[in-house]
Amino acid sequence: MQLFARIGLVLLLGSIAAGQGIRGRGGITMPPAPEAKVLPVTDDYFDTKVVDNYRWLEDANGADTKAFIDDENTYTARYFEQARIKPQFADDLDQLEHVTSWTVPMQRGNDLFFEKTLAGEGQASIFVRHGWAEKEKRLIDPAQFSRDPNTSVELADVSRDGTQVAYVVREGGADETTVHVFNVKTGKTLFDVLPSADYLSVLFTPDGSGLYYSRRGPKGSLLYEHKLGTLVGRDTLIFGKEFRGEALGPGDLILPSLTDDYHYLVVEVDRGVPARRVDIVYRDVTKPNTYFDVLIWGVDSRFTAEYVKGAWYVKTDYKAPNGCILKAYPAVMPDAWDKVIPEGPDAIEDFNIVGGKIYVDRLHDVKTETTVYTLEGKPAGSVEYEGIGAATTMAGRSTDRYGFFSFESFVTPPTIYRLDTVTGMRKIFAQTKVPFDTSQYELKQVFYQSKDGTKVPMFIAGKKGLKQDGSERLLMTGYGGFDVSELPEWNAVVAAWMEEGGWFALPNLRGGGEYGEHWHEQGIFEKKQNVFDDWFAAAEYLIAKKYTSPEHFAIMGRSNGGLLMGAAITERPDLFSAVECGYPLLDMLRYQKFEEGPLWTTEYGSSDHEKQVAYLLKYSPYQNVKAGTNYPAVFFFTGASDTRVDPMHARKMTALLQADSSSGRPILLHYSLAGGHAAGVSVDQEIQDGTDQLTFLWTETGQVPVHK
Incomplete structure (x- = not known):
């Protein structure tokens, strides 16, 4: 029987660290971090005992937890009061963020519906343009719902004839929303309101008389039909719980859609996130009292379907890891489907x-x-x-x-x-x-070798002529998971960093989808360490090529990318000077017990299974903090409205690192009431948050220079 943590050593070294003053760079001085009480709890994972000193911080509503959050926010504010570069980044982001932006429009005949954020406004409104050359008209303004600037609206669907708009109202960054219907002709919102829930999809019925919606709950997701003008309590359950004797559970996501001709209601059932198996059923909605038929069910592959001119076109990775497109025949195995576009390299x-x-x-x-x-x-x-x-x-x-x-x-x-x-x-x-001169910047792609010899791509961007002598700051971000391909997308925070003279890098780590399912599979379950090794190899490449040096190296990641940051902190604290770790997963032995964690066991595994405990324990950041280690400066960023990744991860890791780090570098926690995983906070809030993140990373990677 093994004991994974030695309580006495932790308490001894932790108390020494807690008594030291904190030395921020750029002339910032801080008192010792707030002391969090140590109340050890021991868990037994198949004869391996693991001690958790801060289990009490999992209780978000506990009085002690609330006091901890207040103390940490006060402590963090003291740091930023001294940061000299903060006004400059605030000005940069004010110019880069307060611009007019659009979403890709949704078409209904000649009408175009879209979200638009006007320069100077804090949230997007929903607009319509009747025809290509016509003027835009604002339909729905979030300000009509609340004085809270973090209340937002999002376009969900438009009826077939373009006369009605379904939209959701979100408070802050929570995943939960309410659903509303707007009549374009009368300019009024209907009395129908679907109450706050985690809605996966909302769409109009073919005739516009009602809504189909799927929502996720503790026992799984369910698909309902709501008739406009009736009570929500009378909505009809049309799919969920089970299908043909097979039970659907908490890890199964029900995603409805309508075919372009409004003939069929299509239901996609995703098994986990990311789905390892996708089932598809459909129902003829042009006739009453019809049943769901099977397009594909029970095959351990992923499928996405489009129905055009009487034929089903399906994208799948069935016997094709890079994907192919087939013409499908209902209830027939994919081997008998016609190949339309074959798999390629x-x-x-x-x-x-x-x-x-x-x-x-x-x-x-x-x-x-x-x-x-x-x-x-x-x-x-x-x-x-x-x-x-x-x-x-x-x-x-x-x-x-x-x-x-x-x-x-x-x-x-x-x-x-x-x-x-x-x-x-x-x-x-x-x-x-945007007031950003693109001609002054360069974007390039390089390739480097990971620990096991795998060739990994990486994007690098910065001002033209920027030095490569190791003296410049560099900010690197990454994700490496859930089959997500990380592409070079516009980001105001990145732009502000480059404006001030820093390099930016994005390596495309295994675990993503950049090279198909094989690339994804190389970074999940027991192979998760490949993701971290790719990350460390990227850092070593950038240092070897003199883009930067460890003392000027900043890293940033959120969600699954926050797990990446945690591994960087615990496995290679020598490589990086400053870390921004946002909305992170950090306790990988307990993540599946909170919020949407059960959905992700198809990516990480679970400590509930004996064969998976060993590798989770080996890399889980929270269990691998070692007292007396010189850890880099760390800025944890989370919010009470995060109903996807529980904020307990950031709370516990903050307390642990503040107690155990011997570097004297700042360990800070920003805990927002409005912040969460979903988009929804106001532009001004985004500017404030981005300013703090950039200020911390810039300050902790060298002395603050005169503005370039």
């Missing part, structure tokens, strides 16, 4: 059928390439992009002549284009105007 990211053509997005060395095909699979051209960047999948329906997409990069703000699917000509629909 580059992974298919997504596809859509617009204007009777198939638009397929692939990643070639993490650069978007879009090829156009006929419905028979014959090549019919491509969509060209300007340099390295990130493009969205072509938006539109199979019957629409025009499709819409956006393109952006680290050094290029977003532009939304309208593409004529007949002529191939494009026009600018909307362009975000």
Whole structure:
């Protein structure tokens, strides 16, 4: 029987560290961090005992936890009161964030519906444009719901005839929203309100008389139909709990959609996040009292379907890790389906059928390439992009002549284009105007070798002519998980960092989807260490090439990227000087017991299984903090509205690092009431948060210089 933590040593070294003053850079001096009480709790994981000194901080509503949060926020505020660079970053972000921006529009006939944030306003409103050349009209303003600037609205769906808009109202960064319906003709919101819940999808019924919606709860997700003008309590459950004798559980997500001809209601059942298996059923909604039929069920692969001209087109990784597109036949195994677009060397990211053509997005060395095909699979051209960047999948329906997409990069703000699917000509629909001279910056891609010899790509951006002598600051971010491909997208925080003269880097770590399912599988379960090794190899490459040095090296990551930051802190504290760790997972032995954690066992595994405990224990950041270690400066960032990753991770890790680090570097916690995983906080709040993050990272990677 093993004992993983030695309580006496932790208490001894922790008390020594707690008595020291804290030395921030840039002339910042701090008293010792607030002391959190130590109340050891011992867990037994299949004969391995693990001690948790801060289990009490898991209770978000406890009086002691609330006092801890107040003390930490006060302590953190004291740091930023002394930071000299803060006004400069606040000014940078004020100019970069207070701009007019758009989302890709949703088409209904000649009407275009979209979200738009006007320069000077704190939140996006929902607008409509009746025709290409017509003026825009604001339909829904979040200010009408609340004086709280962190109340936001998001477009969910538009009825088939364009006369009604379904939208959600979100408070802060919570995943939970309320659902409302707006009548475009009368200019009024209906009395129908779906109460606060975690809605996965909301869409109108074909005739616009009601809504289909799926919502997630503790026991799983359920699909309902709501008739407008009736009580929500009378809504009809139309799918969930079980199907043909197979129970659906908490890890199964129900995602409804309607075919472009409004003939079928399609239900996709994702098994876990990311899904290792996707089932698809459909129901004819043009006839009463119909049942769901199976398109595909019980096959351990992923499927996404489009229905056009009486045929099902399905993207799948069935016997094709990089993806292929097949013409499917209901209730028949995929081996008997017709191959439309075969698997190739580059992974298919997504596809859509617009204007009777198939638009397929692939990643070639993490650069978007879009090829156009006929419905028979014959090549019919491509969509060209300007340099390295990130493009969205072509938006539109199979019957629409025009499709819409956006393109952006680290050094290029977003532009939304309208593409004529007949002529191939494009026009600018909307362009975000930012006071950022793109001509002064460069974006390039390099490749480096990881620990096991794997070739890994990385994007590097910065001002042209920036020195490579090891003296410049560099900010690196990453994710490496959930089959997510990290593309070079515009980010105001990154732009502000580069404006001040710092390099920026993004390595494309294993665990993502940049090279298909194989790349993803190389960074999950017991292979998660590959992700961290890719990260450390990226840092060593940047240092060897003299982009920066450890004392000027800053790193930043959120959510699963926050887990990456935790591993960087505990495994290689020598490589980095400053860490921003946002909304993180850090206690990997207990993550599955909180919020949406049960959904992610298909990615990480779980300490509930004996064979998975060993590798989780080996890398879990919270269990691998060693008292007396010189850890870098760390800024934990979380919020009470995070209902996806429980803030307990950041609370516990803050207390532990403050007690055990011997470096004398600051360990800070920013705990916001409005902040959460979902987008929703106001532009001003984003500026405040971004200012603090940049201020900390810049200050803790060298002396504060005169503004360049």
